[in-house]
Every structure is written in structure tokens, then in C-alpha cells.
Amino acid sequence: MTAFGRGGAAGLLQRLRPTRIDVADLLDVAQVVLPLLAGRQLRVELLRRTAAGSVLVVEEEERTLRVALADLADDMTRAGVAPTPEAMTAALRSWVAHRPVTDASAAADGIAVLDWADAARSAVGWRVVVRRGDATQPWAPLPGTAAGQVDHTRSAATARAGEVELTLRVEGPVALWSYPAMPVLATTALAAPGRMLDRVAGAGLPVEDVHVVVTPHRPVACAGRSVAARLAGETPEASVTLPWDELSALPWL
Amino acid sequence: MSVLPTGGTGSEVLVPHWLASPERLQLATAVRAALGDPAVHPVAVIHLQDVLTELHVAAARDAVWPASAARVRLATGWDADVLPVRLSAAELTAVLALCPLPDGLRGRLHGDGA
Numbered sequence: 627m628t629a630f631g632r633g634g635a636a637g638l639l640q641r642l643r644p645t646r647i648d649v650a651d652l653l654d655v656a657q658v659v660l661p662l663l664a665g666r667q668l669r670v671e672l673l674r675r676t677a678a679g680s681v682l683v684v685e686e687e688e689r690t691l692r693v694a695l696a697d698l699a700d701d702m703t704r705a706g707v708a709p710t711p712e713a714m715t716a717a718l719r720s721w722v723a724h725r726p727v728t729d730a731s732a733a734a735d736g737i738a739v740l741d742w743a744d745a746a747r748s749a750v751g752w753r754v755v756v757r758r759g760d761a762t763q764p765w766a767p768l769p770g771t772a773a774g775q776v777d778h779t780r781s782a783a784t785a786r787a788g789e790v791e792l793t794l795r796v797e798g799p800v801a802l803w804s805y806p807a808m809p810v811l812a813t814t815a816l817a818a819p820g821r822m823l824d825r826v827a828g829a830g831l832p833v834e835d836v837h838v839v840v841t842p843h844r845p846v847a848c849a850g851r852s853v854a855a856r857l858a859g860e861t862p863e864a865s866v867t868l869p870w871d872e873l874s875a876l877p878w879l
Numbered sequence: 880m881s882v883l884p885t886g887g888t889g890s891e892v893l894v895p896h897w898l899a900s901p902e903r904l905q906l907a908t909a910v911r912a913a914l915g916d917p918a919v920h921p922v923a924v925i926h927l928q929d930v931l932t933e934l935h936v937a938a939a940r941d942a943v944w945p946a947s948a949a950r951v952r953l954a955t956g957w958d959a960d961v962l963p964v965r966l967s968a969a970e971l972t973a974v975l976a977l978c979p980l981p982d983g984l985r986g987r988l989h990g991d992g993a
Contacts, residue, residue, distance in 0.1 A: 658906050779943055795942065799936025845943050857936050860965045863944040 629746040631720030649699040653680060656695065656716040656876065663722050670722055687728040688768065697724045722766045727756045729779070732765035736783035737790065740813035741842045743879055747864035750840050751879040752817075754783040755810065762810050781876055787817030795845075796829045804845035812846050823870065838873065841865040844879045850873065893933075895963035895969070896952070902984050907934050908972060917967035919977055920989040932964060937964045 656672055659684075664670045669685040671696070683696060684691040697722070707717045730830075741764070743749040748798040755762035767776045792815050795802040803815035803822075816838060817823050826832045826848055837854035839847040841864060847857055848870070858865045892918050896923055898906065913919060919927070941948055941962050966974070966988075974980070975988060 797939040797985065799932060800939040802939055804942075839943070841943060843916055847939055847943055849939075853932060853936060856893075856933070856990060857940055857943075861944050864949060865943075 629721050629724040630702055630705045631723075632709050632718035645776065646700040647702045647707060647709050647714065649679070650698045651709065651711075652699045652702070652714055654694060655711050656680075656682065656718060659715050659718050660722075663719065665730075668725075675856055681690065684722060684725050686725065687730055689726040689728050691725055694756050709803045723758055723761070727754075727758075727763050727765040729763060729765075729775070730765070730773065731756050733775075733779045733782065736765055736779055736786065737762075737811065737814060737819045738787040739782040739810055739842070740816060740840055740876070741879055742864075743877065748866070750842060751877040752780070752784075753879045754780060757808070760808070762808065763775075787811075787814035788821060790814040794825060794829065794864075799849050800857065801826045801829060801831055801848040802845045803848070809843045809845070812844065813842060815839060815846050815848075816840070816870075819870050819873050836870045837867055839865050839867050886909040890992055891967045893965035893967055895965050895972075896988055896990075897961050898958065898964050898984075898987065899958060902987065903934055903937070903962070903963075905932060905981055905984050906964070906974070906978075907979050910974065913973075913977040916977075923973045923977060926967075926970045927977065930970050930974055933966060933970070935962055937962045977989075 653672070658673060659668045667686055669683070671683055673681040673683055680695040682693050682695055700849040702714070702717050707713050732754050735756050737756070738752050739755050739762075740750045743751040754765040756765060756847055765779070769781075772838070790805065792805050792812065793805045795804070803812055805811040805814070812875060821831050823836060826836065831848075832850060835851045836848055837851050838856050839849070839858045844863075847854065849857060851869075854867050858867045910930050913966050914924060914931075934963065951957070951963075954959055971988060975985065980988070
């Protein structure tokens with residue numbers, strides 16, 4: 627999955643032997659599509675510059691994204707986007723949907739989830755994300771943002787996470803939390819650890835020494851220490867196992 | 880890869896036995912029958928209880944990370960309800976020695992093909 631989404635790709639052959647996206651073709655598509663994507667606060671437009679080539683500008687409140695259309699065409703080629711108007715349209719829509727999240731949007735709609743803290747997937751931390759269509763986008767405060775404002779956004783996102791209605795499945799000594807429509811939200815179960823423990827107890831499971839097994843974007847498992855270790859220790863998939871009372875001390879990303 | 884809490888279990892080698900849903904039910908029934916026998920040694924009781932735990936954990940593992948088992952099922956042509964049930968040598972020995980298993984399941988646990 628790239629910023630261009632899945633809809634624009636034309637399958638394995640296209641990815642292995644990509645056909646070049648011509649910047650002139652992309653320009654034709656962009657001129658039709660971009661006006662449809664602009665919103666009240668969202669400015670999406672092309673700056674036509676004959677010598678240096680066109681530049682695509684996405685501007686929303688304090689966030690600005692500029693990319694040369696030629697570079698975007700190259701990126702689409704590398705991502706295996708098919709050189710058809712339909713695929714380029716889908717890729718452009720997806721690219722705009724992946725634009726940075728504004729401070730106002732994060733403050734109003736942010737939700738706290740756990741995400742990988744490092745490329746090696748050895749640790750997790752909290753992140754504020756915002757729903758956009760059928761996916762979420764992460765929010766990152768700009769350097770120099772007032773600490774109080776960042777804290778307020780994170781606190782509100784944590785409270786909002788506690789309100790997400792998750793599916794609880796009990797499999798013997800294991801409680802599994804999931805959000806099938808948007809798997810990234812499964813870890814919202816852990817934003818309010820006390821509420822999570824209450825529901826675990828309500829399901830008839832012991833609450834002594836509860837550990838959580840976290841793989842971001844996957845269902846979250848809660849179980850006693852030894853069961854959690856057995857669960858996570860026998861899979862090649864990356865995960866982090868930790869006691870429930872360490873959840874609130876995890877860093878913000 | 881997994882990051883385990885310090886001192887956690889997991890050092891023991893657990894071997895996967897790929898069992899379909901009816902076989903897992905048969906195994907659970909047989910283990911419960913053995914656990915109902917007061918003559919079973921307390922250490923064996925612990926191993927058998929761990930087998931019951933593993934039957935649940937196997938399902939939970941597949942719910943959290945379905946891709947691993949799905950790849951094996953795709954390669955082997957096994958049905959969608961076939962899951963790896965991972966048992967230690969001691970757990971397997973307790974099952975084979977103490978549980979009233981159907982012949983097919985006993986053969987499967989002995990490793991006579993899947």
C-alpha cells in the first residue's frame with residue numbers, strides 16, 4: 627500500500643514492469659480531478675510553470691505540501707500505477723487523502739492509537755490519528771508548537787479513543803479486541819486501561835498480572851503473563867508484550 | 880519476532896501440530912476426560928491444562944496474525960479451519976500417554992502427515 631492506494635495499481639505485472647506515467651497525461655488528469663478535491667479549507671491546485679514544470683500544491687491551514695508534477699509521475703510509475711486516466715485519478719485522490727493532518731483536525735477529531743515506534747518494530751508508542759475516508763492519517767505536531775496545545779490534543783485523542791466501540795472476543799484465557807472495519811483502531815482498547823480491565827473482568831477472565839500483546843493494525847490480545855508469552859512467543863510476526871499498567875507510560879510518537 | 884517481558888515463558892520449544900476444528904474438539908474432549916481422572920499425576924495435570932490453554936491460544940494467535948497459517952494452508956491445500964496447535968514435548972507426552980484419543984488424531988499428533 628502506497629500513498630497512491632491500491633486502486634490505481636494494475637497488478638503484479640504492472641508493478642514488475644511498470645509502464646511510465648507520462649507527466650503530460652498526468653497533467654491532463656490533474657486539471658480535471660484537482661478542482662473536485664478542493665474544500666472549504668483545502669486548497670489543491672496546479673502552479674503552471676513552463677520552464678520548471680508544473681507544481682502541485684496542497685494547502686490546508688498551517689500545512690502545505692508542494693511536489694513537482696514530474697516527480698509525482700515518477701513516484702506513481704515506481705508504485706505501479708497503471709497509465710490510464712482512471713488509475714491516475716484514483717492515485718491522485720489517494721495522494722491528496724494522504725496529505726498531512728492539520729492541528730485543528732487533530733484537536734477536533736484525533737484518536738489515540740498505538741503504532742510502531744521504530745523501523746525495527748521492537749517498540750510501540752502512542753500516536754494521534756484522524757479518520758479520513760476508510761483509512762486514518764497520523765498527526766505530527768510541527769516544531770515549535772506550544773507544548774500545552776500538543777498535550778491538549780493528545781489528551782483529547784486519548785479520551786476519544788476510550789469511546790471507540792470495539793468488538794470483544796473471548797478465546798479461553800485470552801481477550802481479543804478488534805475493530806474489523808478499521809484495524810488500526812483496535813489499540814484504542816488500551817487508551818483507557820481501567821475500562822479495558824473492567825470489561826476483561828466482566829467477561830469472566832482473571833485480571834491478575836494482565837499483559838497485552840500489541841501488533842499495531844492487528845487485534846489486541848490481553849491475557850495473564852504466561853499465556854500472553856505463549857501467544858506472542860510462537861509467531862514469526864512482530865509484536866510487543868507488556869503489563870497493562872505500563873500502557874499509560876508509553877511515549878508519544 | 881516478539882518482545883517478551885523479562886523472565887517470561889517461551890524458552891521451551893513448542894512444535895506445531897496442524898489440526899482441523901473437529902480434531903481440536905476431539906483433543907479438548909480427550910484432555911478433559913483425562914483431567915477428570917484423580918489418578919493422574921499433578922505434574923501431568925499441569926501439562927494437560929496447558930494443552931487446553933494452547934487450544935485457545937492457537938485460535939487467538941490465528942485471530943491476531945492470520946497470515947502465517949494462511950500461507951501454509953495455501954501451500955498445502957489444507958482447509959481454512961486447520962490451525963497449528965503448538966505443544967511442548969512434555970505436553971505431547973502427557974496427551975499421548977493419558978488421553979483417550981481417536982486413532983486418526985493419535986496418528987496426527989505422532990506426526991503421521993497432516
